[in-house]
Amino acid sequence: MIRIEDVVKLVGRQLGLKKVKSDDRLRENLGAESMDIQNIVLALEDKYQIAIEEEEIVDLVAVSDLFNLVQAKV
Amino acid sequence: MIVSSQTTSTLRELIVQRGEVTPQQVAFHFGDERFSYGQILSRAKSLAAALAEIGVGQGDRVVLILPNGPDFFYAFYACMLLGAVAVPVFPETAPERNFKIAGLCQASCMIIPPDRSDRDAFTSMGQVQNLPVLFSDAAAQAPLALPRLDRDDLAFLQFTSGSTGDPKGVMLTHANLITNVKQLIAGMSISKDDVFVSWLPVYHDMGLILMTLVPFYLGAKLVLLPTSLASVAAWLKKIQEHQGSFTAAPDFAYRLCLRYIKKLAHLDITSLRVALNAAEPVRASTIRNFEKAFSLENVVIAGYGLAEATVGVCTWYPGKPLREDARGLVSVGPAFSDVELEIVDESGDTMEAGRVGRIAIRSKAATRGYYNNPTATAKLFLDNGFFDSGDLGYLDEEGHLFISGRRKNVIISAGRTIANQEVEETIDALPCVKLSMATGIDKGHSEGEQVYLFAEIRRGASMDEEALEDICREIVCATHEKLGFRPGRVYLVRSGTIPRTYNGKLQHLKLKRDYLCGQLREQGRILFPNY
Numbered sequence: 136m137i138r139i140e141d142v143v144k145l146v147g148r149q150l151g152l153k154k155v156k157s158d159d160r161l162r163e164n165l166g167a168e169s170m171d172i173q174n175i176v177l178a179l180e181d182k183y184q185i186a187i188e189e190e191e192i193v194d195l196v197a198v199s200d201l202f203n204l205v206q207a208k209v
Numbered sequence: 210m211i212v213s214s215q216t217t218s219t220l221r222e223l224i225v226q227r228g229e230v231t232p233q234q235v236a237f238h239f240g241d242e243r244f245s246y247g248q249i250l251s252r253a254k255s256l257a258a259a260l261a262e263i264g265v266g267q268g269d270r271v272v273l274i275l276p277n278g279p280d281f282f283y284a285f286y287a288c289m290l291l292g293a294v295a296v297p298v299f300p301e302t303a304p305e306r307n308f309k310i311a312g313l314c315q316a317s318c319m320i321i322p323p324d325r326s327d328r329d330a331f332t333s334m335g336q337v338q339n340l341p342v343l344f345s346d347a348a349a350q351a352p353l354a355l356p357r358l359d360r361d362d363l364a365f366l367q368f369t370s371g372s373t374g375d376p377k378g379v380m381l382t383h384a385n386l387i388t389n390v391k392q393l394i395a396g397m398s399i400s401k402d403d404v405f406v407s408w409l410p411v412y413h414d415m416g417l418i419l420m421t422l423v424p425f426y427l428g429a430k431l432v433l434l435p436t437s438l439a440s441v442a443a444w445l446k447k448i449q450e451h452q453g454s455f456t457a458a459p460d461f462a463y464r465l466c467l468r469y470i471k472k473l474a475h476l477d478i479t480s481l482r483v484a485l486n487a488a489e490p491v492r493a494s495t496i497r498n499f500e501k502a503f504s505l506e507n508v509v510i511a512g513y514g515l516a517e518a519t520v521g522v523c524t525w526y527p528g529k530p531l532r533e534d535a536r537g538l539v540s541v542g543p544a545f546s547d548v549e550l551e552i553v554d555e556s557g558d559t560m561e562a563g564r565v566g567r568i569a570i571r572s573k574a575a576t577r578g579y580y581n582n583p584t585a586t587a588k589l590f591l592d593n594g595f596f597d598s599g600d601l602g603y604l605d606e607e608g609h610l611f612i613s614g615r616r617k618n619v620i621i622s623a624g625r626t627i628a629n630q631e632v633e634e635t636i637d638a639l640p641c642v643k644l645s646m647a648t649g650i651d652k653g654h655s656e657g658e659q660v661y662l663f664a665e666i667r668r669g670a671s672m673d674e675e676a677l678e679d680i681c682r683e684i685v686c687a688t689h690e691k692l693g694f695r696p697g698r699v700y701l702v703r704s705g706t707i708p709r710t711y712n713g714k715l716q717h718l719k720l721k722r723d724y725l726c727g728q729l730r731e732q733g734r735i736l737f738p739n740y
Contacts, residue, residue: 148678148738150695151685169465170623173654174697182740189468189655 137183137209142202145182149175157199165198175201183209218360219383221289223425224250236282237421237431238451244279246425252279253286258349260287260318263341267292267356269317270366273412274300274307274331276322277435280345281411282421284320288365292356293317295365296378297412301693304330310368311340314378314580320345360384366580367414367516369626378580379516386418389519389574390426392545393419396524397483397510399455401427404480406453408434408444414520415488419457441465441473448478457485459624460492463499463509464655470502478503483527487512489621489657490612491541493533507531513541513612517589517596519574522548523610532609540609548572549595552604557591565603565613569595618717620649622658622694629717635691636664641680643667646707648721650697659697662688663720665704666736677701677737700724706734 139157147155150165161167167175172195176187179201185208195201217223227234228250235243265271271293275281281297288295298310304327311319321331323344335342364386366378393399405424409416411433424431432451434443441462448456463486466473484505486496491511499509511531512524525531525542532540544550551559552566560566571594578586589596602612620627632647643665649658666680681699689695706729708716723729 144678145738148681148699149685151682151689153682170697171695174659174695177652177654177659178698178740182738190471193469193471 252283255348256287257290259347270314272319273297396545403455405431452480454482459488484509538611568598571595701737
């Protein structure tokens, strides 16, 4: 069972931010750079034991996109 | 009158000649604006006068904390006019690190952009440390007296992380720079008809020397972009728009283009003659896939260089197919003219072709050492006038160099070299951390190595999840604030997990092995997080 709170928490942990919301945009609202997004994806892969393709990273905009991506794979 | 760059022996002559003889000529494009040589010279003169007013003179060090853009050039060439020594530094770190470098080179002044959000922190720290902080729009009208300048005078200091994390200032003279500029031009058959497109940082060697000094020297067109690669599309679009023929970037930037290939494939960048791939390990797959994706042939070439050789040491031949060995290493080509390469063993003896050893270099463009650091300088040079690059590799029978690794304890992440020790010092300074270790882990993704941080937390710290979460965030924030990047992963580990030798030296490779084989997790050494 994937919970959006856990994905939100993981994003906050990676970016060093306490208040992250699921509709926050990774780059615009949270200041993530492309390296940070890569790091978040790698952390999600390890946490949920999934594989995310490079092409799938391109379409990630908001925190909720990460959640949807993970949910579709587990 | 034609500017004859052949006679240029200092960077001051370069900018004065260009600025006086062809003042209208565009030096570079930035955003939608164009900046002429005349403009650079005139702004550099008034900034130089302002520097002179506060007592900055020949040989004095001036720290430049300026991002890509016109202000960097005004400040850099103001130093050249005065015969002062420019010290360009990475602008996105906290003031403390910049002041540390200013201290190491006993700087006389620091220049920052007037619109920097933390400008007050700089000014007040400057007052405490008695170091004048000038804004890059400072200007004075007093006539400028140009002191005599010799080609062997210092032009700038390139600070590098080095292996210990204590930044070291590589001393580069005007002669070093002009020599290396000529070597780069000859090595890659660059001409004034080439069109340069660059987003590389102008405050770092490859971005400054290869991508701005070379086009200025030749009078070639330069299209400069901000360093932010938030969109690699901007880079490729500029190449298409300006019919760019020469660009350079680390391997990860080319990989990043491949990631976004669906959105970029329509761009036509076939005007490129050379796309140099250097500053981090070069992957054959990157070159092949990038060329295939953009219908290029023998355009992306591997290169190798380091600040101690000014910047460029060798590159593969433009227009020739890449050479890959049985291990999958890509050759970075033969040495430039007036550069000698030798592979030596641990005792400094020359090794035969094909054998891997330390890469030693002798070059007319080689530095004379590190500023104010005789110990590090003595370590750099071998007995025969060669210096030790700190990298490992071999030469094939034809003298082509292959890089196989590095001996220095550094992490190369997204094209940036990060000293493990500097990260560790930043984290160890946090009150909740007892001891930390930083290591680079490459999982084969497009960004290259990720910085992994392992931190033992102090006894007595609360072990509940919220508290551990807070410590993780604190570590990420400290790294971001002080060093300008966020770590790939932070692990809080039990006391005694970080391995050390009997004399206390951290064993990075051991921890990395134990982590990668799953042993740390199995033995319950990782407290947080649980993946």
